[in-house]
Amino acid sequence: MPAILDYTKNVMFLENLEIAEVSAGGVKIINHKGKKISRKVSCVKWDKSQAEKGGFDHFMLKEIYEQPKIISGILDTRTKRSKVYFEELKISKKTLKRIDKIAIVACGTAYHAGLSGKYMIEWLAHIPTLVDTSSEFRYRNPIVDKNTLVIVVSQSGETADTLAALRESKKKGAKVLGIVNVLGSSIAREADGVIYTHAGPEIAVASTKAYTAQLTILYLFSLYLALLRGRRTPQKIRAYLNELRKVPHLTRRILKRYGTESSDMKLKAKEFNQEYHKRLKLYCQEDREEKRRAPNCCFLFLGRNVNYPSALEGALKLKEISYISAEGYPAGEMKHGPIALIDENPWTICIAPESKLHEKMISNIRQIRARKGIVVAIATEGDEEIKNVEAQYIIEIPHIEQTLTPFLVAIPLQLWAYFVAREFGEEIDQPRNLAKSVTVE
Numbered sequence: 527m528p529a530i531l532d533y534t535k536n537v538m539f540l541e542n543l544e545i546a547e548v549s550a551g552g553v554k555i556i557n558h559k560g561k562k563i564s565r566k567v568s569c570v571k572w573d574k575s576q577a578e579k580g581g582f583d584h585f586m587l588k589e590i591y592e593q594p595k596i597i598s599g600i601l602d603t604r605t606k607r608s609k610v611y612f613e614e615l616k617i618s619k620k621t622l623k624r625i626d627k628i629a630i631v632a633c634g635t636a637y638h639a640g641l642s643g644k645y646m647i648e649w650l651a652h653i654p655t656l657v658d659t660s661s662e663f664r665y666r667n668p669i670v671d672k673n674t675l676v677i678v679v680s681q682s683g684e685t686a687d688t689l690a691a692l693r694e695s696k697k698k699g700a701k702v703l704g705i706v707n708v709l710g711s712s713i714a715r716e717a718d719g720v721i722y723t724h725a726g727p728e729i730a731v732a733s734t735k736a737y738t739a740q741l742t743i744l745y746l747f748s749l750y751l752a753l754l755r756g757r758r759t760p761q762k763i764r765a766y767l768n769e770l771r772k773v774p775h776l777t778r779r780i781l782k783r784y785g786t787e788s789s790d791m792k793l794k795a796k797e798f799n800q801e802y803h804k805r806l807k808l809y810c811q812e813d814r815e816e817k818r819r820a821p822n823c824c825f826l827f828l829g830r831n832v833n834y835p836s837a838l839e840g841a842l843k844l845k846e847i848s849y850i851s852a853e854g855y856p857a858g859e860m861k862h863g864p865i866a867l868i869d870e871n872p873w874t875i876c877i878a879p880e881s882k883l884h885e886k887m888i889s890n891i892r893q894i895r896a897r898k899g900i901v902v903a904i905a906t907e908g909d910e911e912i913k914n915v916e917a918q919y920i921i922e923i924p925h926i927e928q929t930l931t932p933f934l935v936a937i938p939l940q941l942w943a944y945f946v947a948r949e950f951g952e953e954i955d956q957p958r959n960l961a962k963s964v965t966v967e
């Protein structure tokens with residue numbers, strides 16, 4: 527609920543001209559006529575320490591580190607053997623069996639989580655799924671009806687465009703499921719059903735833990751639908767859940783290797799910073815007549831299949847906090863435009879873990895290297911082939927079932943954005959021009 531807090535009077539001004547008076551004895555809500563109003567009490571299990579940095583330099587880093595615990599918390603509370611539980615989901619099994627289409631609608635990072643959700647829902651549950659940004663969806667007269675499940679994904683639960691998309695979908699008769707982090711937020715209240723991500727308060731503007739929590743819920747929901755609609759046997763679901771349960775431990779390993787002050791990733795970020803300034807300086811010294819444009823010190827993020835959304839998210843993270851131009855692309859699109867950018871200046875982050883499309887990524891990397899491009903590859907430990915393509919830096923992630931790699935890939939991408947922004951001396955938790963919750967268009 528959007529509210530304005532007046533600390534001097536212990537008063538909160540709420541929606542609809544209501545006022546909440548906060549005292550040691552409790553909270554009293556009165557309307558504009560001074561009449562007391564009673565409201566249902568919901569308990570938020572967040573504690574004070576979650577709103578403190580806990581020894582980390584920035585909330586963003588703290589939140590990156592919280593991810594293994596949050597993912598294992600979700601798995602512990604929502605799964606048992608081959609079963610997935612969504613107790614608060616008020617949409618009936620009958621409805622979920624009936625729907626013939628899913629639309630996932632969200633903004634920013636939540637949109638990227640939604641894109642991953644599409645891969646999983648279509649693969650596991652075989653339900654045609656479209657994904658749209660809320661600002662496009664709400665104005666394009668989307669084709670949704672009573673047989674469509676609209677899933678709105680939002681950390682804050684207050685994003686104006688996503689809320690409008692939810693209302694538009696309900697008006698058209700669709701059932702709306704909210705995947706939301708903030709308890710009792712507008713989206714949680716207005717959706718027909720809600721699944722909370724329980725990631726705790728996310729303070730840094732750049733979303734990290736909310737993203738992997740959204741991914742976890744979307745993966746579990748895909749499994750839930752797959753079982754419900756008879757697309758996967760309980761044995762298959764169980765085997766997949768067992769793989770998913772490896773994620774917290776493996777993300778912890780990645781954090782240990784790359785997230786510390788002594789990590790080589792931090793050194794690489796420093797190298798990028800130095801290189802960037804060297805090129806800029808050279809450019810400034812040179813005769814401008816000879817050099818027609820500034821060096822193209824941007825970042826390209828390439829991924830395929832389930833890691834195409836990872837590429838988009840990696841680019842968004844970096845640009846939000848470092849202000850360096852970064853673009854995410856499906857690697858197969860490289861030849862259709864982005865390859866024109868490649869020379870010795872841009873750095874290309876190639877997400878190339880073990881997968882059925884690994885060979886294709888290797889070939890993308892070769893094409894970049896042939897044009898003197900700088901490559902940072904994210905690859906699976908023990909990948910010998912990647913060593914032969916002469917990437918400038920290889921970030922290794924542990925082996926996991928290929929559709930689960932987005933969880934592991936997310937961690938180095940977040941750390942990379944964090945270290946680069948820190949090298950550039952940027953204000954990490956509160957980047958310029960951005961708000962944590964976008965409640966206006």
Ligand code: M6R
Nearest residue numbers: 634635636680681682685732733
């Ligand atoms: O609260 P929401 O998840 O609805 O917010 C959506 C976007 O505004 C948000 O993800 C934004 O892109 C973040 N700053 C990304 O780090």
